[in-house]
Amino acid sequence: MKIAKRTVKPTDPARVAAILAELRKAYPDVVCALIHKNAWELTVATILSAQCTDVRVNLVTPALFKAFPTPKAMAAASLPELEELVRTTGFFRAKAKNIKGAARVVTEEFGGKVPQTMEEMLRLPGVARKTANVVLGSWYGIAVGVVVDTHVMRLSRRLELTKNTAPVKVEKDLMKILPPDRWIAFSHELIHHGRQVCVARKPRCVDCSLERLCNSGDKTWSSA
Numbered sequence: 001m002k003i004a005k006r007t008v009k010p011t012d013p014a015r016v017a018a019i020l021a022e023l024r025k026a027y028p029d030v031v032c033a034l035i036h037k038n039a040w041e042l043t044v045a046t047i048l049s050a051q052c053t054d055v056r057v058n059l060v061t062p063a064l065f066k067a068f069p070t071p072k073a074m075a076a077a078s079l080p081e082l083e084e085l086v087r088t089t090g091f092f093r094a095k096a097k098n099i100k101g102a103a104r105v106v107t108e109e110f111g112g113k114v115p116q117t118m119e120e121m122l123r124l125p126g127v128a129r130k131t132a133n134v135v136l137g138s139w140y141g142i143a144v145g146v147v148v149d150t151h152v153m154r155l156s157r158r159l160e161l162t163k164n165t166a167p168v169k170v171e172k173d174l175m176k177i178l179p180p181d182r183w184i185a186f187s188h189e190l191i192h193h194g195r196q197v198c199v200a201r202k203p204r205c206v207d208c209s210l211e212r213l214c215n216s217g218d219k220t221w222s223s224a
């Protein structure tokens with residue numbers, strides 16, 4: 001599909017479709033980078049991933065889940081024990097408190113099973129829309145929104161899919177222009193693209209498959 005660079009609206013459905021097609025081609029089998037065996041582990045790993053790399057979280061979670069394998073066990077854990085186990089992910093006091101609190105709510109209010117609706121997910125301490133979207137989308141396959149992390153935010157703005165900077169507004173903009181059956185994969189693809197190519201400083205535009213569709217002022221190279 002040939003899309004003229006500056007003659008179409010950034011959110012023109014044909015341009016958006018072209019971006020989606022390029023992303024799918026570049027990242028055909030993309031999955032969540034956080035290692036997990038179930039919805040509960042993914043919930044905890046996502047809470048821990050705030051202001052931290054997935055690589056670091058993946059180093060921490062095996063010992064955490066070995067010590068406290070279920071929400072019930074984690075709810076009964078002492079805060080100092082949890083703090084020690086998650087210390088290297090940063091903000092460890094708040095994170096330990098949140099995962100213990102989330103474990104308690106999952107155990108007491110949801111029978112030990114991570115809930116499957118946005119409304120219920122938001123009842124868990126430490127869980128905002130981003131974490132809820134990760135778990136609902138990646139584990140349960142339920143698309144109720146779009147995960148907006150730092151990569152999705154940066155790339156959506158560079159690709160002019162949004163002008164907003166507040167995650168909830170960016171998510172709303174993306175939900176308006178993306179087909180719902182691409183909400184889950186789109187975030188994974190953009191996160192990978194943001195890590196590998198469209199990095200925060202000096203994006204590698206010369207290697208970017210979206211380059212001909214991108215008019216970002218941050219571009220470091222242009223084919224035009």
Ligand code: SF4
Nearest residue numbers: 198203205208211214
């Ligand atoms: S062309 Fe450059 S700025 Fe645009 S999406 Fe690709 S890497 Fe990012």
